[in-house]
Amino acid sequence: MPAPTIATVAELAGVSTATVSRALQRPDKVQPQTRERVMAAVRATGFVPNSQARNLRSRASRTVILLVRDISNPFYLEIYKGVEEAAVEAGYKVLMGDARNDDERIQHYIDMVHARHADGLILMVGRFPEVLKAELGRLPPIVIALETFPDLSLPFVKIDNVAAAAEAVEHLVALGHRRIAHITGPMPETLAVDRLAGYRRALAAHGLAPDEALVVQGDFGLAAGRAAVRRLFETGTDFTAIFAASDQMAVGAVSELRARGLAVPDDISVVGFDDIVLADAFEPPLTTIHQPRFDIGRQAMARMIGLLAKEPGGEDVVFATRLVVRGSTGPVKSDFQLKRRRRP
Amino acid sequence: MPAPTIATVAELAGVSTATVSRALQRPDKVQPQTRERVMAAVRATGFVPNSQARNLRSRASRTVILLVRDISNPFYLEIYKGVEEAAVEAGYKVLMGDARNDDERIQHYIDMVHARHADGLILMVGRFPEVLKAELGRLPPIVIALETFPDLSLPFVKIDNVAAAAEAVEHLVALGHRRIAHITGPMPETLAVDRLAGYRRALAAHGLAPDEALVVQGDFGLAAGRAAVRRLFETGTDFTAIFAASDQMAVGAVSELRARGLAVPDDISVVGFDDIVLADAFEPPLTTIHQPRFDIGRQAMARMIGLLAKEPGGEDVVFATRLVVRGSTGPVKSDFQLKRRRRP
DNA sequence: CTGAAAGCGCTAACAT
DNA sequence: ATGTTAGCGCTTTCAG
Helix, strand or coil: CCCCCHHHHHHHHCCCHHHHHHHHHCHHHCCHHHHHHHHHHHHHHCCCCCHHHHHHHHCCCCEEEEEECCCCCCHHHHHHHHHHHHHHHCCCEEEEEECCCCHHHHHHHHHHHHCCCCCEEEEECCCCCHHHHCCHHHCCCEEEECCCCCCCCCCEEEECHHHHHHHHHHHHHHCCCCCEEEEECCCCCHHHHHHHHHHHHHHHHCCCCCCHHHEEECCCCHHHHHHHHHHHHHCCCCCCEEEECCHHHHHHHHHHHHHCCCCCCCCCEEECCECCHHHHCCCCCCEEEECCHHHHHHHHHHHHHHHHCCCCCCCCEEECCEEECCCCCCCCCCCHHHHHHHCC | CCCCCHHHHHHHHCCCHHHHHHHHHCHHHCCHHHHHHHHHHHHHHCCCCCHHHHHHHHCCCCEEEEEECCCCCCHHHHHHHHHHHHHHHCCCEEEEEECCCCHHHHHHHHHHHHCCCCCEEEEECCCCCHHHHCCHHHCCCEEEECCCCCCCCCCEEEECHHHHHHHHHHHHHHCCCCCEEEEECCCCCHHHHHHHHHHHHHHHHCCCCCCHHHEEECCCCHHHHHHHHHHHHHCCCCCCEEEECCHHHHHHHHHHHHHCCCCCCCCCEEECCECCHHHHCCCCCCEEEECCHHHHHHHHHHHHHHHHCCCCCCCCEEECCEEECCCCCCCCCCCHHHHHHHCC
């Protein structure tokens, strides 16, 4: 037998299809006893409304695309969880897209909004997609999460990266470190720029002269952390601590330091950023900046729902971060120069 | 102005809407020059087909739900990537659902198939959902990935867990270990059962007597790895190596061993399962079983696409795994008992 | 090869 | 409060 439609239910309940629709969508618009008859018929037939027909008519898909920079980064998992939970509660679906910094893929996901596969876009990508710049006038509903694009005034949910980075560096300074290296994110993305600014601000606040040799560019990935440490050694730069703009890079840095016979934190202290799931299981447990990922996800989706419902309110939110001090940072060692010479 | 529809294009091209539809869907069914006129009109209007209207008519959603056991496990990321890539290529979308071992959530995702939000289900959950058992006769298209449910004959993509687990244990035996503990997955799920079977098979193959005190149940999560080690100590069980049924548990176990003053691999060797992204950045780098996650994801989606297209073929696939030997395993130490007494 | 016309299953507008 | 009617935008017969 074919799947029951609204007409099947209407016939069985002895009402019109419009009444069935109303009983299901706006129960208060129909008399209790009629509603009960309809509900009984729904149960009897096992009717499930066809969402496509409904969406076609109501011109909505009740789907949101979460477009992330790089799906391989476990950082996004907790965010997705928050987004998904808020979505399910509100009867929305979430498609997660992997931007891979690839314009073609980004275009693909944006086209999906035009093709009515999705109603809106939660962006967590490093730069504002070129394809969207072309049509700034008629953008689909967009919420920016974590990232920011200074020129645009779009609703956002984020953290204060400058302050968080400064806090991380303050922590190292308080431990006596003076030669603090920084592994940045991919410049000139705002995330990377802001964290670098926080690093510089903290140094300046303590009268420490900036040294460009201490700043190495990365891309948030594990391999970049390793490469950055290699580079610091190649340039013969002295340092006793590293502030990495992501945990993945911090982990890579620790791994490379160790390969060169240096101990963390005994020889070099390392601070990360993100507090990924395995940060506290790592050896040594990683000192890092914790972000309330789940809440960020939930809030981003909540804003999106407000946007789609054309509700007036909706405040941009800046979430608080906190420094989590674990085992990868310790007091500076004065005999570092000696140890350094031992390396192969 | 409202979004252009197929009628807008038809008018501009001076053809009927049916011809526009054909030019777009089955270009070979329309004369080259007509097609060119249509395409020009499409470009001129910026027309994007409304997927909802199309799907309503063609009774498909071109969407697949990937239902995973626990989204927090980074293990699934690479699988998702594989699924998503195959999906995008074939014009499909992927919704990732978090089962959380919660029947209500699972029900929610299954309802989505009935409501035509999705065409099929790729299952990566520990047990076959109760809600589906009730309707074994008219199941939606389902592909089982990684997991297996012995009673059901559904298309699957998996690895040989028994053989892989046996290989892991063989490796420990070859290093001289005789007292090898095993931290299982959640019993009685097939994944956990199979890996335990592989562990036992390898022991038996070398004439090592099974000892139930060496087997501790876990749930694949980090905390379970820690708890399992605590339990081994509480029961006063002797062991020189651990085979954990997941990397997350292996990491938890290492962390707990270290907290008790034991070194890995000097005092205890540890083998994991999965080869998660951070496995080789971990200290010590984790010896583990590598699974071709991306390919498993791709293949699962490929099978689903075949299923939906009602193509005849479609072979069940068993992917090869491989043992990756890193730093967390080493030769057994004979003075282990002595060290053991030093612990707090 | 192309056009006319009939829906897919639902909801919104307009009646009553 | 309920019913009637008219589509949403597309694909798919069926004719020609």
